[in-house]
Amino acid sequence: MIHSKRIKQVSFTADELNEMLAANLPETFNLPVPGCRGWLVVESANLSMPLNDNLIDVALFCSMKIESMATPIYRAHLLINVAGTPSYDPETSMVRMQNIEVVGVHLVKDEYSLIKDTKSLINQLIPSPVTSLVANTLKTTLQLFSAGAYQEVSDYLSLYLLGSKQKIVDYHRPEVEKIITEMAESGDLEYEMDRDILEEHLFADLGKEVEVQNGELVFIFHR
Template sequence: MISSTLSLKDNCKLIVAWCMVKLGKLTYDDFSQQELQSLVESSFPYTFTFEIPIGTGTVNVLEGRVTLDNVTNRIGLQCLASLNIVVASNTIYRAHVIFALSTTPNYDRETKTVFLNQLRTDAITLVNDDYALIKDTHYLLSRFFPRSVNSLLSGSLKSALSLFTAGTSDMAADYLKLYLSGSKQAILDYHKPQIDAAIRKQISEDKLCHQLSKDQWREVLFAKHGESVRVEENVLRFYLA
């Protein structure tokens, strides 16, 4: 049980571990929450966009923290992100949000690959802090039409927006009416489906899987004797046979 891709020191560790497996002294290997955390650290920060009726929505994911749920056998990732909505080069909404994702670990013995299945967005929560900003519809109209704002505001919102949105006034008016309430939560709730879809698209492109490496002795051992993987006792446990 010697690997040509490992150093002499790691080969010695591999041989000892292999003997312990054969003797029934080693039945599993644990990856701690901190070890898993170190694997995702390099992924942050990163940015993705989502569609809105007018303008652009951007999420900048600042940091992420790995969580483990023994009861449901789920690996989670809790992320802090900044959410920004820009219309005609004007930031009309910004907020810090926390979104929580989770997946179920699964091991395929044939391909020697660990998969993270059943991706789910568990929550998207608003953080009320000094970063938060919201502009109302009157601000938008006055910004876009500074000279004729009084006459525009005296008419219907839809009529005013028809000049700005060029044929998409129904959609734009319905969207910008959200800002009349001044509720940051209402706007976030409206965008949750788009943010969820954008997260899924972003992650599906990256493929949530890891083929066991030939350069890590623990992974070489599991590739040889691995049976399954699941969350147990606040660790990701790899069962050996």
């Protein structure tokens, strides 16, 4: 029926695609933080498709954690929205997103949130001076031996004195967006046709392209 063009396409709903996507999560990524340790964990994903556009929207529920001197100083849940267009590679039987864009990074206000006053940590970095001469000499020495990292860490921890969870998210947003974009492009938001499932086996052999139509992902055999 496919060869005779009586069957031209088959469709998948967002719920069906979300079940496939869940197999790749959660996933943990290192988050670069000056003098500290940070992680971004993509906990879950929810995919949706607009009715009138060839787009896939993915809402990623993530946790962000930062430690300094083995002390948890920040944690938050983030909702990260990603958009892209669907594509299909017949050679690899792989459905993936292309033209990926992070369109939103939102702080979730819930019981998981934590921000600690880092004043005591900063005091550990900056020694109390006995004299201004001793203090300045020690500070200069620390900067020389740490290749400037001493001041960078101190400046970063000073952000926490404002007590704003959003400020921390804003500071890390460029790196968060880079992590999510690279994640999407590396294969975590793609799906390979399962040849143990008849419909997917047929599409792997005979399918040509995919696109979003009326809020569903359509697998096209013939136009």
